[in-house]
Amino acid sequence: MTSPYTAATAPGILGALGAALLDGSVEVVDLTAPLSAATPVLPLPPGMAPIPPFALEELARYDAAGGDISYQNGLHTGEHVGTHFDAPCHWITGIDHGDVASVPVDRLVAPAVVIDVTARVAEDPDFVLQVADLRAWEREHGGLPRGWLLVRSGWSSRGDDQAAFLNADETGPHTPGMSAECARWIAEETPVLGVGVETIGIDAGLAFAFEPPFPAHHHLLGAAKYGLTQLRNLDRLPVTGAVLVGAPLKIVHGSGSPVRALALVARG
Known part of the structure; x- marks a missing residue:
């Protein structure tokens, strides 16, 4: 189905950008x-505080801690x-x-x-x-x-x-x-x-x-x-x-x- 969003419905530069994103003529690259x-984490020289690596601390996972309906974590990272x-x-x-x-x-x-x-x-x-x-x-x-x-x-x-x-x-x-x-x-x-x-x-x-x-x-x-x-x-x-x-x-x-x-x- 053709999207109703076009440069005509959202005029101007931003409208053209929106249309280009939808039709793929502008690609979003991650x-x-x-x-x-x-x-990877950079190890620092002795005497400098180390950079903590990334870690998830599970707080709830569809259990009683999350009311049986939610999933969430704490974040630990530099x-x-x-x-x-x-x-x-x-x-x-x-x-x-x-x-x-x-x-x-x-x-x-x-x-x-x-x-x-x-x-x-x-x-x-x-x-x-x-x-x-x-x-x-x-x-x-x-x-x-x-x-x-x-x-x-x-x-x-x-x-x-x-x-x-x-x-x-x-x-x-x-x-x-x-x-x-x-x-x-x-x-x-x-x-x-x-x-x-x-x-x-x-x-x-x-x-x-x-x-x-x-x-x-x-x-x-x-x-x-x-x-x-x-x-x-x-x-x-x-x-x-x-x-x-x-x-x-x-x-x-x-x-x-x-x-x-x-x-x-x-x-x-």
């Missing part, structure tokens, strides 16, 4: 990893577990730029572009994005937008295996990220609102040894920009033209939050 007890949003106050450099509850909503729905570094990461898991890589991208595709820069590394293929996802040895985790110079350039020289990655965090695995340590956190959050991590399905997005919806929980005083990240993509 960029979110499943959140469960098996979700803010930075699974596909999650980094607010500026997650890092000391962003302490004055707000918690996750204060992020302006117009920054949670924004254009997204994708830079594909999968081939280089396949050759070197310690690959770090450089300013030259982004300048080359701009020469081919135009300037970076006031929106999200998504780094497609292929790392999400490891996302169901903690050991493979962390890829650690005695020298530390070996996962891709960005150089300190690149992080500073994105923070200070571009209109980008935030960076999204497939890895467990927005910094490279060996970024503890960079100067400054963890420069993506240091520079981006210090510039009131954001991070999205543990994204999936970036291979289903165009290089330009997608719209990202990344809405974290509105946690007062929160430094971050699990998020359901979605992308709107035109098809056909």
Whole structure:
């Protein structure tokens, strides 16, 4: 049966979008990893408080505790577990730029572009994005937008295996990220609102040894920009033209939050 909802019944841009969603000419792509007890969690160095893994505490399951009719759980997790949003106050450099509850909503729905570094990461898991890589991208595709820069590394293929996802040895985790110079350039020289990655965090695995340590956190959050991590399905997005919806929980005083990240993509 043909839907009665058309651009004519809901005129204007939003009506056209609604109609496109219904007829499939705009697809909603889920960029979110499943959140469960098996979700990889970043082990922190000794002396730092560990990140608690995700867990469900069953409170009621169609039994007397739920009046025989309801099912519900308690949630136990760190803010930075699974596909999650980094607010500026997650890092000391962003302490004055707000918690996750204060992020302006117009920054949670924004254009997204994708830079594909999968081939280089396949050759070197310690690959770090450089300013030259982004300048080359701009020469081919135009300037970076006031929106999200998504780094497609292929790392999400490891996302169901903690050991493979962390890829650690005695020298530390070996996962891709960005150089300190690149992080500073994105923070200070571009209109980008935030960076999204497939890895467990927005910094490279060996970024503890960079100067400054963890420069993506240091520079981006210090510039009131954001991070999205543990994204999936970036291979289903165009290089330009997608719209990202990344809405974290509105946690007062929160430094971050699990998020359901979605992308709107035109098809056909």
